[in-house]
Amino acid sequence: xxxxxxxxxxxxxxxxxxxxxxxxIMVEAFKRSAACVATVSLRRESGNDRAGxxxxxxxxxxxxxxxxxxxxxxxxxxxxxxxxxxREVFGTKWIKLEVIGEEDTLQPDVFGLVxxxxxxxxxxxxVFPYTTEDLVVAGKLLDAGCEVLxxxxxxIGSGLxxxxxxxxxxxxxxxxxxxxxxxxxxxxxxxxxxxxxxxFDAVLLNTAVAKAGDPAAMAEAFAGAxxxxxxxxxxxxxxxxxxxAPSTPVLGKAFLL
Amino acid sequence: MKLQxxxxxxxxxxxxxxxxxxxxxxxDAKVATAVNGQFVPATLRETxxxxxxxxxxxxxxxxxx
Numbered sequence: 001x002x003x004x005x006x007x008x009x010x011x012x013x014x015x016x017x018x019x020x021x022x023x024x025i026m027v028e029a030f031k032r033s034a035a036c037v038a039t040v041s042l043r044r045e046s047g048n049d050r051a052g053x054x055x056x057x058x059x060x061x062x063x064x065x066x067x068x069x070x071x072x073x074x075x076x077x078x079x080x081x082x083x084x085x086x087r088e089v090f091g092t093k094w095i096k097l098e099v100i101g102e103e104d105t106l107q108p109d110v111f112g113l114v115x116x117x118x119x120x121x122x123x124x125x126x127v128f129p130y131t132t133e134d135l136v137v138a139g140k141l142l143d144a145g146c147e148v149l150x151x152x153x154x155x156i157g158s159g160l161x162x163x164x165x166x167x168x169x170x171x172x173x174x175x176x177x178x179x180x181x182x183x184x185x186x187x188x189x190x191x192x193x194x195x196x197x198x199x200f201d202a203v204l205l206n207t208a209v210a211k212a213g214d215p216a217a218m219a220e221a222f223a224g225a226x227x228x229x230x231x232x233x234x235x236x237x238x239x240x241x242x243x244x245a246p247s248t249p250v251l252g253k254a255f256l257l
Numbered sequence: 258m259k260l261q262x263x264x265x266x267x268x269x270x271x272x273x274x275x276x277x278x279x280x281x282x283x284x285d286a287k288v289a290t291a292v293n294g295q296f297v298p299a300t301l302r303e304t305x306x307x308x309x310x311x312x313x314x315x316x317x318x319x320x321x322x
Contacts, residue, residue: 016322026320041321042289044263044314047282052317056287059318069321077294084296085289085316156322184322206322 001230002179002201004148005094005126007065009036012196013226014067014181015219016206023058025215030062033219037065039096039204041072042086067128069096074109076116083120093126096150096183096204106156106184110137114144121145130183133167135174142178149175150183150204153195157207159187162194172199189218189225196229197237260311274305277313289316 001009015035020026030038038059045052059066068086073079076099083095099116101109108130114137117127121144129141133151141149151171154160162168163185172180182195183204192203203226212218259268262281271277274290274297290297290305291314297305307313 016320018320018322020320039321041319042316043319045283045286045288045317046263047278047286047315050282050286050317052288052319053286055320056318071321081291081294081296084298085291088298089287089289089316089318 004128004179004202009065009202010034011036011223011226012200012202012230013037013192013223014039014202014204015209016204017055017059018206019210020215023055026210027058027062028216029209029219030064032216033209033223035064035219035223037067037202037204038062039067039069039206040090041069042082042089065094066090066092067094067096068092069130070098071096072100073098074100076112076119079112079116080119083116083125084123087125093124094128095120095125096128096130098130108132108152110134113137114140117141117146118144128181128183133164133171135171138171138175142175148179148181150181152184153182153191153203154185156184158185159208160185161187161191162198165194165198168195168200169198189221192222193225193229193232196226197232199233202226258307258309260307260309260313262313263315269307272307273303274307274313275302277307278302278315281315283315287317290314291316 013035014037016039068090070079070082079099099109099112117129120127127146128148128150129146130150154163179201181202181204182200186205187208195203209215209219271280293312
């Protein structure tokens, strides 16, 4: 697998920690998927119930890399402040940077994203920017210091899969040496396999697993798909063609009219 | 002194951020703090004074995607 800021991951599956029916089911999903990265967030804590402390204990026991996000942030200032708070709480330089620009699609505000990415990389963060497949934006994120890009497959939580395969293939081709992660929009394991077959280095998903009828089984299914897609990409897939080409040799065929 | 803690109006005797955290039951909890929208690192909580109507945010790990 490719390095993510110097960290080599054992597979290409990153899994979210939200929306599971219970903490126990979330843990089981992580176990069966063997996902090596868990995305987490920060929210207001109550001094009475301390729910966040219990959650953190569960995540620590998973033994995975933790990728805090800035989900729900709509401005550069909000995202940068949240990133600082996350770095202190989670003890990692990694930050999944989200600056949301549109409510219906949760599309990133790419202008704010680039600005926030520059501020955070200058401050020592290792930024995983949630972006679109726009190549110009991708270039500016790299100029800002990002060493990983995370284009969306489709709007967050939609389960639509890869909405723009052409754009994503272009991104892969334009930035062959940059670790690329499909973040958001996946609904089925076949879509994860498709992303990996296209040469993406990892996929990040949450809802597709957490909202499945059997989250742990779906997590395992995604793990299989990611593995298959990764193997396929490394095996150099054949070029598709418009017309048929017989796979059985014609030479030596009996004359049986 | 009146101020807002995580969006709730409270009355407190604490005059520093570290004293407020202790008073409100956070103690040694793993939290990050902000005052009036500015991040306050744990190392500065002791010297972070509080004023009337300050907006305090105390955040902790939570599920995320």
